[in-house]
């Protein structure tokens with residue numbers, strides 16, 4: 491009887507351990523996928539590269555502070571032929587991303603103010619407003635690139651051109 495209980499409990503322990511390990515691996519693979527996704531988004535944001543193939547440029551000028559070409563985008567990717575603005579007003583959704591990025595800037599400065607700077611509120615508010623205006627070209631670009639990433643994620647096949655390239659697939 492005691493032996494049976496022992497065996498049953500050890501069986502349950504094994505099943506429990508197996509489930510734990512399986513969940514951990516599932517969780518780990520999800521985390522790895524998430525990190526890969528974030529790295530891919532960061533790559534296209536930092537180097538102005540097509541979100542699908544990481545080869546062609548998105549904006550015509552690499553410098554976001556070249557004000558005459560700040561909004562100027564290529565219509566298609568020069569490498570994988572992805573049409574960036576796949577429908578009229580496609581980039582309206584990027585406004586939400588832009589809002590999130592601006593909030594991120596604010597949160598970073600708020601944290602620094604709270605922990606390190608300790609300026610008075612008026613100085614802090616003026617500084618943050620000025621900062622957000624100065625980084626707005628960067629925020630605009632990043633928001634469009636992140637928005638594109640929601641629809642067209644990086645695929646190795648497009649980078650190596652191992653699949654037939656017809657537009658927007």
Ligand SMILES: [Zn+2]
Pocket residue numbers: 540541542543544545546567568569570571572
């Ligand atoms: Zn491309």
